[in-house]
Amino acid sequence: MSQKKLVFDKLENSGIKYKQMDHPPVYTIEDMEELKITEHGEVCKNLFLRDAKGKRHFLVVLGKDKQADIKSIQAQLGCSRLSFASEERLQKYLQLQKGAVTPLGVINDTEAAVEIVLDSSLEGKEQLGFHPNDNTATIWISYGDLIKFIRMNGNNICHIEI
Template structure:
């Protein structure tokens, strides 16, 4: 039976993207991940699932975990109406994910390419990144360039943003 996690690995293998897999206790926040002390020496980034004020546009924001994303400034930067966190129901409907497991890997489930990806431009400076494979009891590490390859395969609109 195909699981949320196995679906991710099938795509990564089809794209020839190498990754390292780490299992751990369930984590729902960056603080919880960093408390695990996995000593990966790679960047953990936050994944924020946002919507505009009308609720007709959804954004997956990938941001350096040490930064705080100002949604007002971000909305202005991308020319959007006010941004706020999308509901758990919207997260499930658009990315097939549960709270605490938000990840760009959820784009596999966005068949209509409705979610726009906003990437903190500082992430592109990283050699490797760590993220969830659509469940929060596992983390995978891959090269940032391979994350970009995965995003191109997904086909969602991607925009780089400046998050101070």
Template structure:
């Protein structure tokens, strides 16, 4: 188990957050994950790490795995222009993660709270959420109430919006 994954479990324990863990082979797409986690209760998520054109604002977007993010519409909602996916170097610098392991729990590694979290409001309609623990070889299931507790703990700026 990696240090990055261990940090997730340490923080969840510190916050008294219960979760179920399912280990599986490495997955790189939502479709691949579905094969191993499709029967888990709750909403399945995908996580996107974006930056603005200047590279001075970074966003972690968490949405249902079935949704597609229209970047142009998203830019209008948050008042940015020319957004794109952040490089793997930026992903490592800001969230301490590698491609395939992008997760809301990457906020644990954002010690300067430089990344703004955007969570799709539709996720809040569910009782449970599924997310990687900063590695793509496991999926955690936890309550949305506990997810909100984690988000507040992170100290990152966040917003719930329609995506």
């Protein structure tokens, strides 16, 4: 079963409403802007980070226009030095490829090891855009439904100011 179908099945079986937009593969926010995908709602950036010892992994979700200050994120999380995790770690923990990183990847995190870090400015948004584990589509769901999806998998959620 494809990664995309896994996400759609989970959303439907959980009663989570979503809108789907198929498009050519996109790898950056700029690619999404060129295709006018960003005009439909708040597209999110997703950063997969790890602590200095590689014991903790974080998926940081923020609005497309925000800049992530890694030192500020580290201080708010109270962890050791953060850096971007390797593609190997991304595959191991979320079974995702670079360019398709999304909080919906928790569906593949069977041990709920990845901590989800949400920018508090996303709270209450009705149209958040994420890839459904595949960068050839964007789905639109509400912030509340995103929280529901993550909690169903058992991953920890933390809110910070970015």
